[in-house]
Amino acid sequence: MAFFPHTQLFLRVTRSIAISGPHIQILDSKSGAVLSSTVDLPDSDKESVLKSGPVRCAALSPSGKYLATAGDDKILKVWEVEGLQARSQRELPKRPTSIQFAAGDDIILVADKFGDVFSYPLHPPENIAKPRKDALSSHENVSGGELILGHTSLLTSFVLSHDGRYIVSADRDEHIRVSWYPKGFNIEMYCLGHTKFVSAIHVLDFSPSTLISGGGDPSLKVWDWMTGVCLGDIPILDAVLPYIRVRPQKKSELDEDGERKPNKRRRKKEQKNKAQASDGEGEGEKPAGDTPDPAEPVPEEPFTLAVHKIASLTANDNKYLVFSAIGATALFAVDVSAGFSTPSEIEHFDFGKPVIDFIVEDDASIWVCLDAQWGDAGDDVMVQRINLVAGKFQPVAEEHPLLKALNTTCLIPASAADLKTLDLYLPLASLPKIPDAEHNAMDIELPPPQDDANVAPGKKIGKKQMGRLKNKQKLLERMHEVGVSTPMSERVKGLEVEGDDEAPGPKKIKAASADPIADVNMETES
Template identity: 45%
Template sequence: MSTFPHSHLFPGPSLTIVISGPHIQVLSTSTGDVLHTTAATKSGPIRCAAVDSSGRYLATSGEDKMLKVWEVEGLGLLSERELPKRPTAVRFTADAQTILASDKFGDVFSYPFHFTPPLTANQQKDALSSHENPSGGKLILGHASLLTAFLLTADEKYIITADRDEHIRVSWFPQGYNIEMYCLGHTKFVSAIHNPSFSPGDLISGGGDPVLKIWDWMTGKVKHEIEIWETVEPYVKVRGSRRRRGGEDGEEGNEGKRRGKGKKSKGKGKGKAKTEVDKETKEAEAVEETEDVVNDAEGSAAPEHSTDSDGDAEKVLVVRKIDTVTSGDSRYIVFNAVGATALFIAQYPEEGVVSGVRAFDLGQPVLDFVVADDGLIWVSLDGNWSESGLDSTAGEPRFIRVLDVLSGELVDRALDSPLLASLNAKCLLPAYAEDLKRLDLYGDLTSMPKNTSEGDQDQGGDTPLPSEGTPPEKPVNKKVLGRLKNKRAVLDKVQEIAEQRTSTPTGEDEARESDTKKAKSEHGDEPGHNTQDVVMGDE
């Protein structure tokens, strides 16, 4: 019988948390004993999880759209509240008093750690958000398409967000309506971003492009590019399949079938805001809501994904996670890709020198990895996978491996660790084939790329911007026009910001602008600050 793979792992000095499908287990790091578990509780798969900096609290959410806060010691449920849409990520602030959650409709909300249920069931819809918030969350910012990743800078003065439409945005935190900068240059979706602790002014991003980009995120300029696809491609063993039309809304089963007018009329609510926005841009937002769809939790099964032996299926690059690790005096970038059986490493570029990417093949698709405080890399694998099918029966599959960095190479650490042994034995929980299918481990191969099938040209990867007054060579539908106008609106806004910043101020004004940017969190949202007050969703 198959078992649930470990989707999230949080190793700590005394306690380790492992999440497998819908189940949470707390282990003793030293002995590997299972101290607490939710294995007896019936619930859907946990999609998002985060632990606060002290390791005392765990936040989880999944298909039930409930944000749950747990106390790790004893695994007691402290609170649960309903989210407006299914989340893509959750994160604690440094003081653990605020929880941030992003969702598939492009919004980021903040919630207080201590939850007080609302007195009335009916919550008034925020004019800036794309949907009602049943738990009174505070809207931080919004994108016009699926928000794929976000992070807070080390000083928590800025929030950096990425979406499926190639945008990376730097906004103030918590005043997310103030946009500081765009990092534009990706031609396909951005699915992973990372802000290195040893270089807080840098941002590493990756997604569907064949390169990782390293940015100076305050100026929006690319510092380095690292070619990765040539190294990654041979290890991509799970291939994407075409996204099916209909039944993929990513919400309740009956909502999953809504297309066209019903969905579009709902999206128009995003246009109500403090300033007037372009009518075509609002239509584009409605289209994005319709197209930002994934597998339905209850009403439809996850799409089938092919193995490497299926020559008809397409190999797709989706960078899942990016992190950094220090070994000796050297610094390295570590990343994985959806459906790839290897973990990848590259030396962090210094003085303009970019080294090549190296791979360590683990034989099974890498689901996740975490860099522990001691520099060891704990890698979660899909132990059920095999070249011939889903059930791996050859030998005893390992679901967790531990790697180390030695002379710029990833090496296997055969630890004599009770924790590692427990993760590969005692912590494995049985799962039926339909349970594994609901996990949708490789769903990003379908949901991230734009659909390029005939009749859906608007879902193509990089949509070119035609010059004004030049008709396209081929007929385009309204969805294509919506995307073009939405992208042009973003570029126009960036150009407007750049023109204002490059205008010739007096020496006194220039010094004041620099000082204001550095101290913005102290002064708040002042009238003289050189920022753009941007309507949510109007990118």
């Protein structure tokens, strides 16, 4: 029998939470007993849970009292952990990519695939005004969310600084931006240097001024995020690549937003191909665009490096970075006690099954969620627990009651269709935007003008993508001219607004100090 893997864990002293596909389970942290579960909800409520699809993003409030989740139906749900009571739900404008709590339990931040971050109060107001499109956001917010910031590309990850004054965000176009919080239109700095997508960022627990970022590049990058200075690189490709076991889907199976195309389209295409093939056989000729000979081997997609999560911990006075990669069967760690200029060799622990997620406990032990039933030989060990001792991973000998429960009593049956819908490895195909391995983010060539006369049908670039490329090129050209040695807040001082206050639409902002990069940043934000 197949089961949903545990895709995310939250561990607290008294209560722990396991998310498995569309379901949520509340457990006693000491005994492992299941206290509440969406599986046990009344049929009407359970149907709503299943209709939402797999939980894609979740966050636990700092007090541990509330849980925020979002699924494929783009509904933000707030649950009270004690008793697993649904307190509210709101419609999100676009598919979410990340959720976090801010300002204690009072504010929920949600990033989406259009590159925007909106904030929502924990409890929605009774009367929400009719949504009006913000001049700075790329889409309307039907639930009255307040726009914090916006990128011109899919926003993959964001974190708040330890003091809560800044929000650091990363996108698929290799950008890392440091903005003020909650006034995200004030950009403090950019951390530029990645040449491929950025999929994970982390502010170190033992060094709040240091940011670690990773994605499709062969190295993790270390930043002083307030100045935008790259302090060093930690090469990881050679250590990670041997353990990547999952290949990405073919690009033809995804739409331009990186989502799987509807099955209806594929069925129509398959039916059309079959019809063409049958017509060709009747005429004794091969139809145009015929499929290759089944006897010929189909070339496999190359493995893709995509860092999924980065964390930091201190164990026995040693400082470590711990990270995982999508589709890799191992968890990785590097000792940075001696500094980032001379990191130790990368340590790994191979579980034999792809790592879905991990969480570092207060005692520095690491709980790892596995796709245990991946491959031909599946098993039921969904979660394992390991420690870092003297720079080496070691399994924890003591069997924790909670760990035992996660691997036995908390398993929820799933059909083959359910697991296909879960689609844990879709980011391997949707994150890489530019397939050329030699792509350089600082050397951009815009495509030729889209004239119907010289562009083949089906090869046009959409308006959205063209706008992103133009904004990116303009920004980088100006940055080359003036440099990025001073904080963004210093460069935008002295801005003055021009135009009629009563005129509709966004205002034009011009830098009185003739600083071109400030103007570009404000144009990009609008």
